Amino acid sequence: xxxxxxxxxxxxxxxxxxxxxxxxxxxxxxxxxxxxxxxxxxxxxxxxxxxxxxxxxxxxxxxxxxxxxxxxxxxxxxxxxxxxxxxxxxxxxxxxxxxxxxxxxxxxxxxxxxxxxxxxxxxxxxxxxxxxxxxxxxxxxxxxxxxxxxxxxxxxxxxxxxxxxxxxxxxxxxxxxxxxxxxxxxxxxxxxxxxxxxxxxxxxxxxxxxxxxxxxxxxxxxxxxxxxxxxxxxxxxxxxxxxxxxxxxxxxxxxxxx
Amino acid sequence: xxxxxxxxxxxxxxxxxxxxxxxxxxxxxxxxxxxxxxxxxxxxxxxxxxxxxxxxxxxxxxxxxxxxxxxxxxxxxxxxxxxxxxxxxxxxxxxxxxxxxxxxxxxxxxxxxxxxxxxxxxxxxxxxxxxxxxxxxxxxxxxxxxxxxxxxxxxxxxxxxxxxxxxxxxxxxxxxxxxxxxxxxxxxxxxxxxxxxxxxxxxxxxxxxxxxxxxxxxxxxxxxxxxxxxxxxxxxxxxxxxxxxxxxxxx
Numbered sequence: 365x366x367x368x369x370x371x372x373x374x375x376x377x378x379x380x381x382x383x384x385x386x387x388x389x390x391x392x393x394x395x396x397x398x399x400x401x402x403x404x405x406x407x408x409x410x411x412x413x414x415x416x417x418x419x420x421x422x423x424x425x426x427x428x429x430x431x432x433x434x435x436x437x438x439x440x441x442x443x444x445x446x447x448x449x450x451x452x453x454x455x456x457x458x459x460x461x462x463x464x465x466x467x468x469x470x471x472x473x474x475x476x477x478x479x480x481x482x483x484x485x486x487x488x489x490x491x492x493x494x495x496x497x498x499x500x501x502x503x504x505x506x507x508x509x510x511x512x513x514x515x516x517x518x519x520x521x522x523x524x525x526x527x528x529x530x531x532x533x534x535x536x537x538x539x540x541x542x543x544x545x546x547x548x549x550x551x552x553x554x555x556x557x558x559x560x561x562x563x564x565x566x567x568x569x570x571x572x573x574x575x576x577x578x579x580x581x582x583x584x585x586x587x588x589x590x591x592x593x594x595x596x597x598x599x600x601x602x603x604x605x606x607x608x609x610x611x612x613x614x615x616x617x618x619x620x621x622x
Numbered sequence: 623x624x625x626x627x628x629x630x631x632x633x634x635x636x637x638x639x640x641x642x643x644x645x646x647x648x649x650x651x652x653x654x655x656x657x658x659x660x661x662x663x664x665x666x667x668x669x670x671x672x673x674x675x676x677x678x679x680x681x682x683x684x685x686x687x688x689x690x691x692x693x694x695x696x697x698x699x700x701x702x703x704x705x706x707x708x709x710x711x712x713x714x715x716x717x718x719x720x721x722x723x724x725x726x727x728x729x730x731x732x733x734x735x736x737x738x739x740x741x742x743x744x745x746x747x748x749x750x751x752x753x754x755x756x757x758x759x760x761x762x763x764x765x766x767x768x769x770x771x772x773x774x775x776x777x778x779x780x781x782x783x784x785x786x787x788x789x790x791x792x793x794x795x796x797x798x799x800x801x802x803x804x805x806x807x808x809x810x811x812x813x814x815x816x817x818x819x820x821x822x823x824x825x826x827x828x829x830x831x832x833x834x835x836x837x838x839x840x841x842x843x844x845x846x847x848x849x850x851x852x853x854x855x856x857x858x859x860x861x862x863x864x865x866x867x868x869x870x871x872x873x
Contacts, residue, residue, distance in 0.1 A: 516707075518705050518707045518708075518709045519709060519711060521677075521679055521703070521705065521709070522703070522705065522709040522711075522767075522770075523722070523726075524679070524697040525677050525678070525679070525697050525699075525701065525702055525703040525780075526699055526702060526722065526723045526726070526770070526771070526774045526776075527697065527698055527699025527700075527723070527726070527727065527774070528726050532726050536722075536726060537711070540711075540713040541711075541713070543713070616754065617712050617713045617714075617754045617755070617756065618712065618713075618756070
């Protein structure tokens, strides 16, 4: 009895319960006689839309197009953020040189670059990847810099008094000590990548999940719009969970692993 | 040979500014090779500052310090330091912490392994080689700190209130173990503490400092026989010294 109670009040059950409640309320609303399915498509329609699009191959195609952009933009953006952030956070000269620039650009939302990117590079694949890279870079670099600046002085002093050079302290002390911040930066960058991706594809893209959202709006395929929203949510969730698993592996040494 | 001399050292924080604060004034000291010296004084007497300057973490504003005749400038593996704070690198296992020095100095793998084996055992951490620092108690982490510095083979060991944050029993254990290691390695140790009993128990010589600005008030030679054991802490000779030095501290 007691163990059953424990299972029922567990994280998984309660989480599933809240999702089920929302879905139930939604479905209840759709079966009301005065519901307009073009505004609030019933759940079976949304599921049907999923299978129709999978059979046509359009969903897979959109998914791959979007994932490709996400991964490329994320990889380029975070790699630049890692290198530049480590250098800015550690070497005073580089900080004085580059930090004002980062601080000046940081408050600008990445979507504000869309017009200028279109003017310069057109509505090519390059433009979309560039936009995602910028978004990832901006949110990630701030965390990397913060991580490097928060390296406990006693670790630096301990390594120095053992004869480590400034560069050895950087490589063997500062970077590992900053990993918790760096990983957090990567996770925020991943979320930023999704946000930017959909925005970029809504405006100008011949393919992708954002394109399918736009298409659904244009032809009043509300079930397709709902289906894509769920797909995006699921993808972002799976990626974030994967990242957390990686984080746990990398941070076995840390006292606070979540 | 590893003799440290402090010549006419004065240190003023923010020298030349209106907020200038002189923390050390006219310090002249000599630490002979292989000796164990403690520096005691109430907080604010500049003892930690003096030690950090010996480590080369910053330069004195006036005067100089030498190690075997060479002026101390910047950090060097010859002058190892153990800090009051926990300085064990949490992202390395116990063994990797111990062999950090040999590793960054590019010593061959075999030498690194040998240092690990030797010093893990010497500081009493056998069986804990592959543990993460977060799994260790405060006392064990301090052992890692000490083993890591010894494995780096410095000439001089600078210790800045290393046992300050530990409970009394752990502290006494670590003090005895430190003496054992010191005797085996014959390294010069300079030990900063505010604990008189600790200073007397460990040292050949205890330097008493006065505060604001920090000056040398008295140097006491401790002639208690070695090896020392815990019972000595309660002998009349020990307590006489303690009483004498206690009166010299600023209260």
